Amino acid sequence: MLLKGYTKEIFKSKCHPQAQGIHCYAHLTDDVSRALPYINATLGGFTFTKNPVSVTFKMYGKLITIHSKKIAINALKDESEAEKIISWLQREINHAWSKRDKITPCYESAAQPKIIEILKFLPKSNCKQCNEPTCMVFSVLAAKGVKDQNDCPPMDEENKTKLGKYLSLFHF
Numbered sequence: 001m002l003l004k005g006y007t008k009e010i011f012k013s014k015c016h017p018q019a020q021g022i023h024c025y026a027h028l029t030d031d032v033s034r035a036l037p038y039i040n041a042t043l044g045g046f047t048f049t050k051n052p053v054s055v056t057f058k059m060y061g062k063l064i065t066i067h068s069k070k071i072a073i074n075a076l077k078d079e080s081e082a083e084k085i086i087s088w089l090q091r092e093i094n095h096a097w098s099k100r101d102k103i104t105p106c107y108e109s110a111a112q113p114k115i116i117e118i119l120k121f122l123p124k125s126n127c128k129q130c131n132e133p134t135c136m137v138f139s140v141l142a143a144k145g146v147k148d149q150n151d152c153p154p155m156d157e158e159n160k161t162k163l164g165k166y167l168s169l170f171h172f
């Protein structure tokens with residue numbers, strides 16, 4: 001077993017202390033760097049960096065980044081949800097590592113949505129109903145998988161459908 005355990009650190013967003021939800025770091029007992037190209041291949045990470053190595057992907061509606069000795073997860077409901085996701089990730093990491101001779105490792109990032117394309121679907125009123133200061137900030141977060149069409153209340157249904165289809169092209 002590559003990853004034997006972790007310790008959770010739960011905290012609120014420093015940038016948006018009024019925002020609902022919590023963030024979590026899982027500090028890992030073991031270095032999982034060698035497993036990350038296999039996790040990138042099996043879970044379809046949309047950002048893979050080589051130095052320092054990390055993989056980022058969206059799962060369960062959360063943005064998840066696995067570093068060599070830390071996992072970061074945003075926008076969690078509570079600690080029990082954090083525990084559920086981290087224990088699942090521990091199983092995925094160990095499974096990918098144990099099956100590595102059957103998996104082709106991936107060292108590339110998947111294509112990402114274009115910020116300017118996302119912006120085209122937004123009302124561009126900077127109304128802040130999404131808890132972000134501007135539509136541009138919303139677009140940047142949507143490109144990273146943190147926001148989606150359901151997080152912009154004033155967006156009309158037609159544009160919601162179009163944005164949802166566009167984002168779905170990128171594993172979201």
Ligand code: SF4
Nearest residue numbers: 127128130135138152
């Ligand atoms: S809710 Fe929509 S229109 Fe308002 S700032 Fe956010 S992205 Fe822009």
